[in-house]
Amino acid sequence: MSAQKLDITRLGGQGDGIAETPHGQIFVPFTVPGDVINAAVEKTRASLIAVLTPSPDRVTPPCPHFGPDDENAGCGGCALQHVADSVYQDWKRGLVVAALESRNIVADVAPLVTCEPGTRRRVVFAARRTDKGAILGFNRASSHQIIKVETCVVASERINQALPALRRLATAVAVGKEAFRFYVLDAVPGVDIAVDAPFKLTEPDRLRIINAVRAEQAVSRLSFNDEILIEKQPPQLDFGRVIVNPPPGGFVQASNQAETVMGDLVVGHLKKSKRVADLFSGSGTFALRLAEHSHVHAVEADGPSLAALDKAARRSQGLKPVTVEKRDLFRRPLMLAELKAYQGLVFDPPRAGAEVQVGDIARSTVKHIAAVSCNPTTLARDLEILIKGGYKLMSVTPIDQFLWSSHVEVVALLERPKR
Missing domain, CATH: 2.40.50.1070 (OB fold (Dihydrolipoamide Acetyltransferase, E2P))
Structure with a gap:
């Protein structure tokens, strides 16, 4: 390990600053493009020793636990509190742009939808x-x-x-x-x-x-x-106007603020569909909102989450019919014949994406699709399959559900043109 003077030129995919050297790139956490620093370098990684000349885009972190390791800091929860908002937001949107470009997908990616501090639930x-x-x-x-x-x-x-x-x-x-x-x-x-x-x-x-x-x-x-x-009392969440009792440890969107934006995008795209499939539905984040306009079939592998969705739908007045199916879509995706029943579809899979399921969707006649993901890389792969199957990518919206981290939520809306 050696101490070196480094110029930070850009941010990497995990939020570390990158210095270009004759021996290759060096990644330095807690740095900002424009910083001139001293760092302890070991191969391609380095630890910040001192900021010699701070970047104009360096800001004071709002959290006392954020920063290079000491007895109070370095908690590992956030990576980018020290970066000015404009640089941070461009970088996070850029993660989505880069993922799409890696699959040769041309899209007008919307500006990052920001979420406020103190909204992570x-x-x-x-x-x-x-x-x-x-x-x-x-x-x-x-x-x-x-x-x-x-x-x-x-x-x-x-x-x-x-x-x-x-x-x-x-x-x-x-x-x-x-x-x-x-x-x-x-x-x-x-x-x-x-x-x-x-x-x-x-x-x-x-x-x-x-x-x-x-x-x-x-x-x-x-x-x-x-x-x-x-x-002592069943926990309650509001999915649109429907109250849900989530199961212990069940999947829930991290931010209610982000969930509202995501729900509005998905419902706005699919609400004219008479029948909608919600794949990887969880406890009903989208299904229960969509049921205000459409007959919804919710498919989910987790039994307790599906039961919570079903219970919420049954006790809510004014919804269209909601049916549920416990099914592992990785092992048994909805097949082409099953997909014929739906005019709209939303899928929100785990980080691994939904490659096998998307292969069947790409060959289907479903008119409108909303693809939701917390992983731009696997989303881009899935979108490529849909586009090759004839779907047109209408919009891509990045949402900063995971504030000051290297993770970003994305909602992509697709449509099958009339033949």
Whole structure:
């Protein structure tokens, strides 16, 4: 490892600054294009030592836990709080543009839809037992070390207010030496906690945790490895005008603000379709909004999420019919004959995308398609398949659901031209 003076010229795909040298590119976290720095270099990676000349696009991070490693900073949750908004937004939109260009897809990518700090409603904390109770926070970047956080500028006010309660409950849960995860959802009437842990609980452990939750007003439910230990009141989320009780640890869009934008884009594109298929539907983020205009068939592999969707649809007045099907679309995609029933379709798969399913959609007669993804790379692959199948890409909208990170949500709308 050697100390070198470096000029940072641009941002890489993970948000690290890049310096071009005679020996190749060097990636330096916490730097900004235009910075002149001293850095400790090891092969293609470097650690920031000092900023010699700051870039005009360098700003003061709003979070005390953000920055190069020290006892309070380096939590690993954010990568780009130190970059001016204009540069950050152009860079994040550029991730989508680059992914499409890699597949030779020509598209007019819309400006990034921004989300405000303090709007993240779903946060995953890491926790571990210590001699002084449990530590709860985020893993330092590329490390298993947990950095304790006193506040999170990305998370909602309700989650921040609940942090002392979360630490107390983490201490109650931490019966094993191994690290575990606290999946925290900001819901009504209180936060919903789903614990994912590599250890087991005894009956005395269960009773102690249940009593600990009873004492915390901020918490409505706690589950441990998918088993509900206590539910004081069922957590509630609004999907459009429909109230849903999400299952423990079930998939939920990270930001309600982003979800509203995504829902408006999807519904606006598909609302004239008499019958719509919602693939990888989760608990009904899109299905229950679409059901205000269309007959919806929701397909999802996760049984509890599908049950939550079905229950919400059945007890809501004024919706068009909603049918549900438990099905693993990776192993058993909807086939061409099944797709003939639908004029509209939305799919929102995990990060791996929906390559096999999209192959059948590309050969279908479905008129309008909304493709939603948190991974521009796999989305671009799936869009290429649809475009080669004859679909026209109408719009691409990047949404900053994952503020100050290298992740971006995208909604792409397609249409099959009349033949």
